[in-house]
Amino acid sequence: MFDGDEQWTYNEARSLSRGTAAALQKLGIQRGEPVLVWLPNASDIVRVHFGLCYMGGIFVPINLALRGGTLEHIIRNSGAKTIICHTHLLDRLAAVKLGSLERVIVFGGEAKGELPLAYLPSDVLTPDEGRFVEPSPPIQPWEPHGIFYTSGTTGPSKGVITPHVHTAVMGKCALRFFQEDDRFLMNLPYYHLGGALTPHAVLGFGASMALMKNFRTEEFWDEIRRTQSTCCFLLGAVSTFLMKQPPRADDADNPLRTAIQQPLPQYSVEFAKRFGVALYTQLDMTEMGPAIMSPLITDRQMPHGYCGRLENIWPTFEVRLVDENDCEVPDGEVGELAVRCDMPHVISPGYWAMPEATAKSWRNGWFHTGDALRRDAEGNYYFVDRTKDSIRRRGENISSAEVEEEVLKHVDIADAAAVGVVSKMGEQEVLVVVEPKRGKTIDPAELLEFLRPLMPHYMVPRYIRVMDKMPYTETHKVQKAMLRSDGVSAPGVWDREAHGIKVKRELIG
Template sequence: MGPRDFTDPRIPNRDECVLRHLLDRHAAQQPDKTHVIFEDGEEWSFAEVRRRVIAKAVGLQKLGVTRGERVAVWLPNGREGLLAFYAINYLGAVFVPFNTAYRGNLLAHVLKNSDARILLCHPDLAPRLAEVELAGIAQLVLTGPAAPGTPPLPVVQFADLDGTEEELAPLAAPIEPWELQSIIYTSGTTGPSKGVLSSYLHMFSNAGPESWPMVGSDDRYMTVAPLFHIGGMGPPFVMLARGASVAIVENFSTERFWETVRATRSTVVFLLGVMATFLMKQPPGPHDRDHGVKLAFMVPFTEQAPAFTERFGIDIYTIFNMTEIASPCVSEANPRKRGTCGRVRPGVEVRLVDANDCEVPVGEIGEMLVRSDRPWGLNSGYNNNPEATAEAWRNGWFHTGDAFRRDEEGYFYFVDRVKDAIRRRGENISSFEVEVEVCAHPTVREAAAIGVPSEYSEDEVMVVIAPVPGQTIDVVELSTFLAGRMPYFMVPRYIRVIDELPKTPSAKVQKAKLRREGITADTWDREKAGMRLRRDAIG
């Protein structure tokens, strides 16, 4: 790195945080070091990645892609997805990935919202385009032969996007850290998906060296999350920022997880949601510690974390993050406080507030607000949605929509989505905390806690659960189990067992759908079954 380009010390140099300049620097300084490894064992060095990226960038340039243009990408994890991401940013264009589960109205919405002219698409997905209004899409780039039903648009094969570095048009000026890098669509659990506008500085701040100091230049981060999700797009970027490597895996598999870790020689993994639960519920074996992983991020951080460390020999960290922000809370290794998501990291400010944005006392529950001391360090709003942008960025702070409490030592604890909280007979109940306790039962794979109308007033607690494969859930035994672990008012009255919880295309549980379905004919009612709870025991 040369002398600082910016007088503001909060802004890194371009070759520390802008993808094109980062890739150029590492390819020059450490050309033979591996930057990416795939599931089949193929590895690409920094020099090889740069060569392949420039070839695709030239091909996109020949299609007329210009700096600042939005380019839509509808691809699964793999070589083409990674090259599309890097090549688009190498030109200074904007990477706009779509969830591969989208179809119908969701697909039509993001096509229109994105303002994209070109769509890089897997051929198996292309026939879905015939079902919707294509908005501004005028060119398809397919990663294989067109399938029957593909709409009659001009088609170019991704393999034919090619060119040499000599053909690459030079930049009129360097790409700046505050320029738009990506638009990532949120899950849309409460309405149409929102496109989060992210600058290079936002992506760098999300999990860069200052946010995640425990991850270094010699690490290899295995990502199983899709590239259309911040959890999948972020790892290649943040490991590039470190001059380190990433393992690209198509998706999470409980059975193949440790085998893939060993094959890719990964040292860092991210365990989101129920992944850690699934791994812990696998039978113990002699190879549980036969791997090179030194640390894992576990979100949420539950009571099983110490057992996970003991069994697999891995240090556990936890964080709080969402697409719009930049890891404002990060823990130390193996935090002693159950349920924490860490403390505020340097470079950000966090407040917990009431409905009027007034700060709540320590120990009380409030919505988390975040701001950064770095310009462009958080999201730049929502694409073509000024109303949602204004609502989220009130009073100079970003409103997360998540309720937390903070203890005297500065540790934060996630309580619930503000809109998901349950109120039963004067008690405020965290659906998240109910779900954690329910999932602690060995036969439960996943759970969603919701409030349903009570014949008395306010809500009753209901859980919708799915079993561990091969297991049967005994609802009476589960209810007794929970009564011994939870305050009486939190123990669910209603339990419904289904094979799989309904999910959004981003794999978030559709609680709104479960609320609409409410108390179904197959729902078990604890009180009708004669199990009434007193304040200290089962009656």
């Protein structure tokens, strides 16, 4: 089901996909060739993706929010010759270097412009199933169907190579509770693998899906009811946005039965009861599916950072928490999550055209996730931080996630991000960026006093920045790389030391 109540049966989806594959073949797209796709959530992006899957091309979707250097990086890194682009995005291409691009297929309007590219109208991709030529030899499970660029929250985006079996297995594991009568509301952008894996998963279970064009908090439950969706992802700040909506008498009167909530917030039990939804959580990423998954979250609030356990439903994963020398750390200590799988190609083979980054993450026979976790004696795993998001101050390692958890206890704060900024002392200082709730204001000095009894002295931020709206990715993650880049030179950054406020260690004895 798509916007405007467009619907496909399984047979219609197959016919449209094979017909689009034939059109791509006619354009000369080769097996193994990357094709940039810059389209909104609608039926066209699904059929283009599946068309490329059928004929062996590689689907390379682009974040609709991108422009400038980040856009240029993806165009250049992909090496694509063809971009399928919505007309409203063409002006952004005019402002960047176009790498290897030779032509643009324009959807949503007239195909003309001043770019040094051949312009083609969208009707060159009109489906024509009768002309489809089956690839020979047949497409294999280990061949890549996509390259998905990471959100770039910690640095330049890397293109994650995704084989067919990688995405199929990820979908089967992530939606492990799915049934034939379920309908998944795909409320993520399709350029995010969490969105693009949905049709793969749905096909595997014989179920159905609805594609949400744009996520809007105030329209979410209306869309759930309109599409009669029974399941969805709740990633990043989405559940926070929904919880902050005024309560309604019919909050629990909706068809949604199950949601995968990542990360699991402090109010997960309250959320489940308010909206009548069964919750699961898990730890996964674009490079791999969920090796660590939770059972059904019941009426007990799980501890902060809880991700679940090693659940080898199928296939079999091995996980380790390791130090900087790849030595396993004992239970209770924090280490980087490293993973491997007994089925080849379930974990991505690497980053597109980035051999050094690939070698760094896939070393010693394990994929190193960059996630810092700890494991308790019962085998439960808890997310602590991204390894690059940890802050080193005065000899102490600080979890940005733990700082943010305390900041969010302030009743007037809607969202918060903690990052490390350069210190004259040789390590880092803590900068907290906060977004007030609508209609509220934040006094940095008052916030500081609120935090002092909640944190050890070394965790209390030196710098506080108040923003009406923090920079988010399209998957509702705060773009910490941007906040770090702005640093303390951004307008309005408040420095407690400049105001004569010192926070010192409490001496005992």
